[in-house]
Amino acid sequence: MQIVHRFLDDKSELYDMRLRCSYSCSAERMLKLSLLATFSTIVLWMLGYLAENKGLHLRNQANSIKSRWAISYLTLAKNILRHFSLILK
Numbered sequence: 776m777q778i779v780h781r782f783l784d785d786k787s788e789l790y791d792m793r794l795r796c797s798y799s800c801s802a803e804r805m806l807k808l809s810l811l812a813t814f815s816t817i818v819l820w821m822l823g824y825l826a827e828n829k830g831l832h833l834r835n836q837a838n839s840i841k842s843r844w845a846i847s848y849l850t851l852a853k854n855i856l857r858h859f860s861l862i863l864k
Contacts, residue, residue, distance in 0.1 A: 816849065823848025826855050 799805050826832060827848065835846060835854045
């Protein structure tokens with residue numbers, strides 16, 4: 776299921792990793808953009824993993840069940856980066 780969500784994130788206009796809107800025609804440029812998207816995904820995954828270990832995932836969970844994991848590491852990292860100033864307070 777995570778593979779499907781990752782593929783949809785690459786195509787989504789809501790997130791910044793969409794490759795269709797890059798207007799790239801050359802294979803070399805597409806390769807560089809894919810490498811950049813892969814690197815940013817790895818960084819987001821690590822940030823989400825660290826946030827989960829610090830317990831920040833409980834604040835971002837929509838359901839009230841705290842014993843079950845509800846969101847992915849990528850979504851958690853995006854939420855943390857989006858609301859970074861609120862988390863530091």
